[in-house]
Amino acid sequence: MMKKIISLIKTDLNITYGLSALQYKFNNKRDRLQTILIAIALLSLIPTYIMIVSGLVKIYEAYIGIGQKTMFLLNGFIYAQLIVLLFGFLYVMSKYYFSNDLNVLVPLPLRPKDIVGAKFVTLMVNEYLTSLPIILPFIIIYGTRGKEGLLYWIYSFILIIFLPIIPLALASIIVMLFMKYTNIKGRKDLLRVVGYIILLIALLGFQFKIQSIAQQSVLKGEDFFLEMAQNSNILVRKLGLVFPPSMWAALSLGNYSSIGGVFNLLLFVGTSVIVFWIMIQLSEKLFFEGLIGGLEVATAGKHKEVKTEDLSKSSPPFLSIGLKEIKILLRTPVYLLNSVLGVLILPLVMVISTTMNGKEVLGELSMLTEGNSHIVSLVGIGIITMFGVMNCVGCTTFSREGKSFWIQRVMPIKARDQIFGRILSSLFVQIIGIISLLASLAFIINIDFENIFWITTLGLLGSVAMTELGMVIDIFRPLLDWDNPQKAMKQNLNVLIAMGIGALYLGGVGFLVYKLFKTGVNILAIYGIMGLIYIISSYGLYILLKNLIIRQFSILE
Numbered sequence: 001m002m003k004k005i006i007s008l009i010k011t012d013l014n015i016t017y018g019l020s021a022l023q024y025k026f027n028n029k030r031d032r033l034q035t036i037l038i039a040i041a042l043l044s045l046i047p048t049y050i051m052i053v054s055g056l057v058k059i060y061e062a063y064i065g066i067g068q069k070t071m072f073l074l075n076g077f078i079y080a081q082l083i084v085l086l087f088g089f090l091y092v093m094s095k096y097y098f099s100n101d102l103n104v105l106v107p108l109p110l111r112p113k114d115i116v117g118a119k120f121v122t123l124m125v126n127e128y129l130t131s132l133p134i135i136l137p138f139i140i141i142y143g144t145r146g147k148e149g150l151l152y153w154i155y156s157f158i159l160i161i162f163l164p165i166i167p168l169a170l171a172s173i174i175v176m177l178f179m180k181y182t183n184i185k186g187r188k189d190l191l192r193v194v195g196y197i198i199l200l201i202a203l204l205g206f207q208f209k210i211q212s213i214a215q216q217s218v219l220k221g222e223d224f225f226l227e228m229a230q231n232s233n234i235l236v237r238k239l240g241l242v243f244p245p246s247m248w249a250a251l252s253l254g255n256y257s258s259i260g261g262v263f264n265l266l267l268f269v270g271t272s273v274i275v276f277w278i279m280i281q282l283s284e285k286l287f288f289e290g291l292i293g294g295l296e297v298a299t300a301g302k303h304k305e306v307k308t309e310d311l312s313k314s315s316p317p318f319l320s321i322g323l324k325e326i327k328i329l330l331r332t333p334v335y336l337l338n339s340v341l342g343v344l345i346l347p348l349v350m351v352i353s354t355t356m357n358g359k360e361v362l363g364e365l366s367m368l369t370e371g372n373s374h375i376v377s378l379v380g381i382g383i384i385t386m387f388g389v390m391n392c393v394g395c396t397t398f399s400r401e402g403k404s405f406w407i408q409r410v411m412p413i414k415a416r417d418q419i420f421g422r423i424l425s426s427l428f429v430q431i432i433g434i435i436s437l438l439a440s441l442a443f444i445i446n447i448d449f450e451n452i453f454w455i456t457t458l459g460l461l462g463s464v465a466m467t468e469l470g471m472v473i474d475i476f477r478p479l480l481d482w483d484n485p486q487k488a489m490k491q492n493l494n495v496l497i498a499m500g501i502g503a504l505y506l507g508g509v510g511f512l513v514y515k516l517f518k519t520g521v522n523i524l525a526i527y528g529i530m531g532l533i534y535i536i537s538s539y540g541l542y543i544l545l546k547n548l549i550i551r552q553f554s555i556l557e
């Protein structure tokens with residue numbers, strides 16, 4: 001049985017990361033050039049990463065200054081594990097319930113825990129790619145600056161290996177319970193998406209509330225400063241309540257040469273093993289029941305009837321493309337969560353953080369915006385424009401066609417209609433983002449009609465340019481060979497490339513606006529210049545995109 005599971009893990013890793021396909025690409029001259037270009041694009045992000053790490057060095061020195069350097073490690077473990085937990089929900093839902101290999105795996109003589117265990121290992125590899133860039137700078141800065149011993153590095157290696165297990169196992173348990181008990185006929189996908197958003201809000205609220213309670217308990221303690229001087233772990237023990245496993249990891253490294261360090265390391269590793277074991281045992285009872293609902297095909301009912309007059313209806317091609325894209329986004333939970341969640345998460349965090357910490361913490365922000373409401377408009381425009389690429393709709397629009405892409409190639413639809421229709425679907429998501437951002441701003445500070453007008457108008461104009469930018473990248477290198485819809489969106493490198501280029505574009509516009517603002521240019525003129533830049537960019541990208549679509553549709557296999 002063990003050989004069977006190991007074979008399953010190897011196959012899953014090969015399919016998920018396309019190791020065979022990667023080898024083929026390195027042997028293919030055209031694909032090799034493309035891979036090199038992607039590597040260069042990733043290397044271009046290194047200066048930004050170095051700048052962030054430099055900032056961490058200063059934070060480490062600040063903690064040294066107050067005698068609480070273990071807090072530095074706690075920050076790293078909390079950030080890494082919370083990121084694994086949040087992304088884990090999306091990855092688990094997609095990997096366990098919506099991957100194409102389930103149709104092959106389920107009929108095989110495999111137990112649910114074999115399938116879940118193999119998929120869990122693959123997800124762990126994926127989560128290392130997410131968590132390592134976060135946790136490594138904290139561990140390396142702490143270890144090298146403090147000249148820690150060999151035992152510190154051995155402990156660090158063990159903690160890194162076990163780091164994703166607890167959050168990923170918790171995400172697996174919650175998702176399996178969720179999929180089982182929302183398996184309601186006819187409305188299961190809608191319920192699951194709505195339920196997931198409610199669950200996310202609850203988790204964020206819980207996290208902010210715990211953090212708020214911990215901070216208040218620190219600040220209100222009468223003997224706090226005396227305790228801090230006597231105990232270098234007092235801050236970690238107080239604030240570690242946000243996520244206890246992170247506290248155990250930080251304390252084990254901060255006290256690695258003592259019995260306390262060994263105890264916390266064993267506590268972290270032991271809890272990871274126990275949580276994983278519980279998850280595997282629960283999968284025997286939960287996995288198939290939630291999965292069967294996901295594989296069900298809806299039976300024909302009165303809503304499925306096709307009438308003769310329906311066949312005679314016609315609509316402009318771009319509108320048909322746009323409606324088709326919107327329907328696919330709404331009906332595929334993985335797509336819906338990735339696109340809509342991308343524009344909802346920031347407004348949600350703003351509202352939940354304000355609710356938990358109180359509006360008094362925004363006092364300085366209110367003073368800054370009072371009498372300068374255009375600052376709110378400019379920041380809002382920037383956020384909405386960035387949402388244009390963060391919603392992942394434009395930069396995955398052709399990749400989402402997958403193996404059905406050939407249908408788009410043979411249909412008599414002009415490139416112009418392909419562009420307009422796909423922009424329409426992106427703007428649909430953007431309007432949701434604009435409504436949620438305006439609502440959150442109205443909850444936090446006072447906004448007026450002028451703010452609403454400029455954020456909506458210029459935000460949508462900027463979104464068109466961002467969507468086209470993403471489409472240019474996606475049609476140039478569409479990811480069409482996937483067995484899991486998650487790969488078309490969250491694991492699509494086009495999203496990362498589009499975000500990087502989009503950030504540079506928005507940074508350039510922002511820098512220009514800042515310079516104009518500092519030189520005293522009228523705010524209406526600044527709005528006009530921004531609108532002009534967005535219109536010219538959109539037109540230029542439209543011409544480029546049109547030519548690329550015609551070319552790629554004729555040569556892609």
